[in-house]
Amino acid sequence: MSPRREHRLVFLLTVAQRRLQRWMAAQRQNSSVTATQAGLLFILGQRDGVLMGEAGAALDLGPPGISGLVDRMTAANLIKRRADPDDGRAWRLWLTPAGREAIAQSKAGLVEVNARLTDGFTDAEIDVVARWLTTMQTRFPRGEDE
Amino acid sequence: MSPRREHRLVFLLTVAQRRLQRWMAAQRQNSSVTATQAGLLFILGQRDGVLMGEAGAALDLGPPGISGLVDRMTAANLIKRRADPDDGRAWRLWLTPAGREAIAQSKAGLVEVNARLTDGFTDAEIDVVARWLTTMQTRFPRGEDE
DNA sequence: CCTAGATAGTTCGCATGCGAAATAAATCGA
DNA sequence: TCGATTTATTTCGCATGCGAACTATCTAGG
Numbered sequence: 001m002s003p004r005r006e007h008r009l010v011f012l013l014t015v016a017q018r019r020l021q022r023w024m025a026a027q028r029q030n031s032s033v034t035a036t037q038a039g040l041l042f043i044l045g046q047r048d049g050v051l052m053g054e055a056g057a058a059l060d061l062g063p064p065g066i067s068g069l070v071d072r073m074t075a076a077n078l079i080k081r082r083a084d085p086d087d088g089r090a091w092r093l094w095l096t097p098a099g100r101e102a103i104a105q106s107k108a109g110l111v112e113v114n115a116r117l118t119d120g121f122t123d124a125e126i127d128v129v130a131r132w133l134t135t136m137q138t139r140f141p142r143g144e145d146e
Numbered sequence: 147m148s149p150r151r152e153h154r155l156v157f158l159l160t161v162a163q164r165r166l167q168r169w170m171a172a173q174r175q176n177s178s179v180t181a182t183q184a185g186l187l188f189i190l191g192q193r194d195g196v197l198m199g200e201a202g203a204a205l206d207l208g209p210p211g212i213s214g215l216v217d218r219m220t221a222a223n224l225i226k227r228r229a230d231p232d233d234g235r236a237w238r239l240w241l242t243p244a245g246r247e248a249i250a251q252s253k254a255g256l257v258e259v260n261a262r263l264t265d266g267f268t269d270a271e272i273d274v275v276a277r278w279l280t281t282m283q284t285r286f287p288r289g290e291d292e
Numbered sequence: 293c294c295t296a297g298a299t300a301g302t303t304c305g306c307a308t309g310c311g312a313a314a315t316a317a318a319t320c321g322a
Numbered sequence: 323t324c325g326a327t328t329t330a331t332t333t334c335g336c337a338t339g340c341g342a343a344c345t346a347t348c349t350a351g352g
Contacts, residue, residue: 009263009272010166010181010256012279015206017163020156021338022310023286035156036338053300060161065339067302072337089300089347110156116285117155121278126155128271129278133158139262140169167308168340182308199330211309213332218307235317235330 024113036061037073038106041095044079045103049092051084060137078102170259182207183219184252187241190225191249195238197230206283224248 024035033041039059043050050058056066070093073079078099084090095103118126170181179187185205189196196204202212216239219225224245230236241249264272 009276009279010170010259011185011205012276013159013163013166013263014181014185016279016282017159018206018309019282019286019288020159022288024156025310025337034337035160039157039160051300059157060164062340063301064303064341068337068339071302084300087300087348089345091301113156119285120281121274125274125278128267128274130155130158132267132271132275133155133162135266136162136165139265140165142165142168164339171307171340180307197330208310209331210311210333214307214309217332230330233318233330235315237331 020113020117027109027112032105032109033076033078033102036069037078038103038110040069040073040093041078041099041103041106044093044095044099048094052081052091052093055093060142073099166259166263173255173258178251178255179222179224179248182215183224184249184256186215186219186239187224187245187249187252190239190241190245194240198227198237198239201239206288219245 021035028034036059040055043055043058052066052070053063055061055070056063059066059069061069070079070081070091074081077096080094080096081091082094084092121129167181174180182205186201189201189204198212198216199209201207201216202209205212205215207215216225216227216237220227223242226240226242227237228240230238267275
């Protein structure tokens with residue numbers, strides 16, 4: 001109703017994400033992997049050997065973002081970077097055995113998060129939330145997208 | 147339904163927040179202030195002279211977070227830090243005239259963001275979203291809160 | 293062919309915020 | 323009253339990701 005209430009959505013979203021990241025980091029402790037890292041693992045689990053740019057687009061990361069992510073995950077021996085045989089500029093990403101194991105671990109770790117994320121809300125309500133979050137990508141386009 | 151769909155909430159939330167931040171930064175260009183900075187301005191607009199810790203709690207920032215935020219906003223001449231007369235450890239935060247002006251600007255800037263955040267959703271749906279975001283703070287507690 | 297643009301990644305400097313450890317001031321208990 | 327603990331804030335090193343500028347490669351057009 002009042003514009004004041006809607007104002008708060010910006011802050012609510014910011015805070016909610018910070019909470020989630022912090023909570024996941026605390027759970028994670030010395031094992032496993034961040035949410036974004038898990039995202040890349042899941043992508044590679046479905047389509048091993050994607051281009052960095054493709055992965056970045058799927059994760060909504062710009063070039064520096066995906067580049068850094070790949071650096072860190074390569075250093076952690078979760079993925080490997082190999083030159084594309086057909087394009088000297090491009091690199092393709094591949095899971096390492098450790099990365100493949102981390103997928104299973106991450107999926108397990110997400111079970112608790114999922115439970116908390118949906119706790120106290122009906123399926124219909126979660127659908128609304130998911131739709132709202134999904135369409136953020138359309139409603140807040142990047143650069144010259146539209 | 148399928149656990150797969152709920153898995154995605156983690157990523158949807160992460161991406162949504164990144165989108166929003168990026169979009170706001172792009173709009174912001176060379177003027178105005180980030181969402182979190184606006185949050186602090188609004189707090190001071192209602193209760194000038196809060197303790198740093200209080201502000202941090204309201205913004206869901208830990209000590210290093212609020213400390214850095216205050217540093218940057220002090221450097222930008224939006225707020226002032228003054229020692230608490232009754233407690234030598236504590237600092238209270240006050241708006242500068244520039245900060246007071248920035249509040250109005252920020253509120254204006256949020257109008258467009260609000261419109262986009264709620265665009266295409268009914269009031270009832272936005273209520274669900276707001277409730278979901280709000281209760282994240284309960285469902286993902288910090289440290290030893292509970 | 294060869295040059296002009298487009299494209300894939302990287303690097304740099306910055307902003308944000310974290311946890312852990314440090315500092316300084318306040319308070320509590322013997 | 324004085325040492326031990328608690329509390330407010332800062333500092334440090336790190337992770338994440340951005341925009342801008344750069345590098346290297348590819349692709350078109352002449």
